[in-house]
Amino acid sequence: MSEAQRTPFVESLLEAAAQAQLPGSGIGWLDAARRENLDAFEAGGLPDSRMEAWKYTALRALGQRRFAAGDAQASARAVEMDGFALPGIEGPSLVFVNGVFRSELCRLDNLPAGLSLQPLSQALQGNAEPLRFALSRHYREGGDVFARLNAALAGDGVVLRVAAGAKVAQPVRLLFIGAPAGEAMASHVRQIIELGEGAELALIEQHVAAGVHQNLATQVTDIVLRQGAVLRHVTLQDASEGSTLVRHDSVQLDGEAHAAMYALELGGSLVRHDLHVVLAGDKSRLDTRGVFALRGRQHVDTQMSIRHEALNTASESVWRGVADERSRGVFRGAIVVAEGADGSDASLSSKNLLLSGQAEIDTKPELEIYADEVKAAHGATVGQLDERSLFYLRSRGIPLAEARAMLTAAFCRAVFEALPEDGLRDYINERLMAQLPSA
Secondary structure, three states: OOOOOOOHHHHHHHHHHHHOOOOOOOOHHHHHHHHHHHHHHHHHOOOOOOOHHHOOOOOHHHHOOOOEEOOOOHHHOOOOHHHHOOOOOOOOEEEEEOOEEOHHHOEOOOOOOOEEEEEHHHHHHOOOHHHHHHHOOOOOOOOOHHHHHHHHHOOEEEEEEEOOOOEOOOOEEEEEEEOOOOOOEEEEEEEEEEEOOOOEEEEEEEEEEOOOOOOEEEEEEEEEEOOOOEEEEEEEEOOOOOOEEEEEEEEEEOOOOEEEEEEEEOOOOEEEEEEEEEEOOOOOEEEEEEEEEEOOOOEEEEEEEEEEOOOOOEEEEEEEEEEOOOOEEEEEEEEEEOOOOOOOEEEEEEEEEEOOOOOEEEEEEEEEEOOOOOEEEEEEEEEOOOHHHHHHHHHOOOOHHHHHHHHHHHHHHHHHOOOOOHHHHHHHHHHHHHHOOOO
16 A cells, blocks of 8 residues: 555554454454455555546545444443334344444344344354355455455444245344444444245344444344245435445345335435346346435435346335535446346336535436346436426415425425335425425
């Protein structure tokens, strides 16, 4: 690494690595994977805007910041869980505060048949071999710097498995709470999720704040859906206004598996989400739905890659973005229909609203087709509220500010209409209305 690359950010994370006491230390293959990923992080440093994957997200300011290693004692502070309740969601849950597992805040009693749910730290104390494929992964792409960092330093996480044929009735909840702890801290969480053949699961993942802080959190998730499995995954991101959150998700769908993935991005100062999905089995299907609603100087970057590799696969992606004040949203949606993936049906729609002359949204749809008999479409728009709709509402006596808020909220809410949980849908609508400008 050159002196220019050895920023305070990199130095502080390397210092944290030298002090870290990670679960599973002493397992040969795990130690080797952590070492290789840390060496790659040290050699590469943070990417700059010359790298295509980070073209629209500058990391210069982050590079000048330092982060202390996660402190389990500092993260053991009392947390008021009532403020994070989701109406109607009362199933099993795991809770982490600044990346530290908090058993007293979880719901792990009487797990339904076929569901295995435990923190990664406990899973590594038993038979770690089933985790080897995921945890020994080496991230070699230059843009995967935060995935490398996570692979080297993840102190805990989630291991969730659903047995073949099991249908989990209640949604499972994963709650990640960021809390102030004196100085800016870095935490790293790893998730391994697998649904067996014919299994069904609803999963709700929340990122929230228990007070204002400037922490860094990274998260790497591997999801595998076996033959005929069905997953509905809802991510609600409402992190602290000063925080940095980077997520990297890899999803594999085997034959006839179906994943419906929803995302609501509201919080954070700098937020990045890389979502990579491979439709590996015949007749597998992916539906993604997402909204980002930004204000102030927030920066949220979503990078989505969908690869069709099998016969008669399908994907449909609908994303909406709203940016106000001096915020910036980035969305890249790339679809590849690989050779041999005949009969694939892929579509992507990205529609965005600018509510301020200083806000910015960059959207980049991409489509590559190498197969026959394929249906594919993609499109992206960035604009303002429709003046005719505003005129109609105002002609009915509705004030301009209220009319703008109504139209903006309706623009976003449409994405979540298919959610079956009424209480969760109402909660999302309330959070959207609180985030969107009302005057």
